[in-house]
Amino acid sequence: MSGGTGYGTCPEVIAAIVEAAGDAAVVLSYDENRSFAALSLNRYGSVGSCRLDWSGTEVLRRSPAFDGAGLKALLAEFARPDELAVVFWGNLAVPSLALEASSVAAHADAILECGYECWVHLVDSGVLIEFQDGEGFTAGRIPG
Known part of the structure; x- marks a missing residue:
């Protein structure tokens, strides 16, 4: 079984976002996902199964927010509006x-x-924003 076998099998979860965003949203293939992950997520260690290890990296902001307003605030602070973002x-x-x-x-x-x-x-800014339900947001520079 290849790593991509289960990738993207639940597109209905994001269907409303894709429909609302229209041509502004591109659903990534497994290979595209892995390429962007290599430039971001994979540059961190992990704590548990789904939490990034931020130790030794430049943390720019932590926020206890649990909602879209919290994400919007971080995007306003660290991203240009036209910057490519991968979710x-x-x-x-x-x-x-x-x-x-x-x-x-x-x-959001x-x-x-x-x-x-x-x-x-945030591809151009080299920033990654992590959201963990129950913990909020962490934004930091992606290690080189």
Whole structure:
């Protein structure tokens, strides 16, 4: 069984975001997901199964927020509106999305409703935002 066998098998989880964002959202293939993960998520160690280990990295902001407003605030602080953002969820059955940071902000509540954890990779800024339900957000520089 290949690593991509279960990837993207639950696109209905993000269907409302894709429909609302229209052409602004691109659903990533497994290979695209893995390529963007290599530039972001995979540069961190893990704590448990779905939590990043931020020790030894530059943490820019921690926020106890649990809602779209918290994500919007971090995006306003660290991303240009037209910057490419890649959204990953903790379950590979939910395919990742690539869209502009302004679209992530516009659909922030819906993005957070898609799972208990997610990550937003701000490609040009080199910033990763982690959301853990029950813990809030952490934003930091992606290690080189």
